[in-house]
Amino acid sequence: MTEQPAVTEQSNISNQVVNVGRDLRAEQREAAERFRRRMRRQGTYVVRLLSSPGSGKTTLLEVTAQRLGERYSVGVLVGDVETDRDATRLAPYAATAQITTGGACHLELPLVERRLPDLGSATLDFLFLEDIGNLICPASHDLGEHVRVVVLSTTEGDDKPGKYPKAFRSSDVLVISKLDLLPHVPFSVERAVEDASLVHEGMTTLPLSALTGEGIDAWCDFLVEQRERVTTGVDAREAFGPDDGPCT
Ligand SMILES: Nc1nc2c(ncn2[C@@H]2O[C@H](COP(=O)(O)OP(=O)(O)OP(=O)(O)O)[C@@H](O)[C@H]2O)c(=O)[nH]1
Ligand SMILES: [Mg+2]
Numbered sequence: 001m002t003e004q005p006a007v008t009e010q011s012n013i014s015n016q017v018v019n020v021g022r023d024l025r026a027e028q029r030e031a032a033e034r035f036r037r038r039m040r041r042q043g044t045y046v047v048r049l050l051s052s053p054g055s056g057k058t059t060l061l062e063v064t065a066q067r068l069g070e071r072y073s074v075g076v077l078v079g080d081v082e083t084d085r086d087a088t089r090l091a092p093y094a095a096t097a098q099i100t101t102g103g104a105c106h107l108e109l110p111l112v113e114r115r116l117p118d119l120g121s122a123t124l125d126f127l128f129l130e131d132i133g134n135l136i137c138p139a140s141h142d143l144g145e146h147v148r149v150v151v152l153s154t155t156e157g158d159d160k161p162g163k164y165p166k167a168f169r170s171s172d173v174l175v176i177s178k179l180d181l182l183p184h185v186p187f188s189v190e191r192a193v194e195d196a197s198l199v200h201e202g203m204t205t206l207p208l209s210a211l212t213g214e215g216i217d218a219w220c221d222f223l224v225e226q227r228e229r230v231t232t233g234v235d236a237r238e239a240f241g242p243d244d245g246p247c248t
């Protein structure tokens with residue numbers, strides 16, 4: 001049976017438009033482009049992870065930082081609503097700083113820029129940004145990353161791309177995490193990839209398990225290749241289209 005488009009109910013919750021005489025989102029976009037260019041020129045490849053809570057972002061970064069740290073300098077800025085638990089976990093493997101928002105559901109570029117000096121950014125080869133666990137708000141904010149990675153774990157269900165389309169549409173890469181749990185959960189990698197392709201055709205997909213190491217080589221090789229490409233040439237996201245509004 002063909003899935004029918006749902007009727008969206010925006011009438012009671014729609015945003016009111018207040019004219020302040022400036023296009024604030026254009027200013028944010030320009031700031032993100034400047035940051036992206038600055039990072040590229042200094043040889044820092046910026047990788048941003050977004051996902052729902054608990055998909056395995058920090059665990060993947062622990063493994064990635066250990067692996068890449070053998071050859072590259074790696075920094076991580078990690079966002080959470082409360083606590084510095086993730087930064088504490090990552091500190092043994094990378095230059096790390098915690099951004100604690102106190103309630104805000106996403107990171108914004110000024111927060112990133114403010115904490116970046118804590119990492120010694122001029123010498124970084126890779127800067128990872130772990131956004132707040134949330135598949136909605138982070139997708140509406142450009143942090144000046146070179147690659148946006150959405151992480152979907154096998155415990156979340158393979159139907160999530162269609163339900164949270166902006167996170168998948170605006171991301172360059174789909175990481176399917178916790179592959180080791182496939183024997184225990186009703187999750188089909190094929191269905192998830194197919195669902196993602198409906199909102200983002202041809203999306204690069206990397207299935208992996210941070211626990212067993214399956215797929216980690218391909219993930220790290222991808223990052224190294226993309227860093228080479230971006231720091232020596234064109235930045236794909238500099239050509240990325242304008243955002244289409246907040247929290248959709
Ligand atoms: N089985 C399995 N468990 C994993 C894997 N990766 C992470 N986990 C577990 O999943 C849970 C959440 O992992 P985190 O890395 O904290 O997830 P997160 O996305 O950083 O969570 P937030 O920062 O709170 O959004 C932890 O109990 C991890 O041990 C994996 O590859 N396989
Ligand atoms: Mg985390």
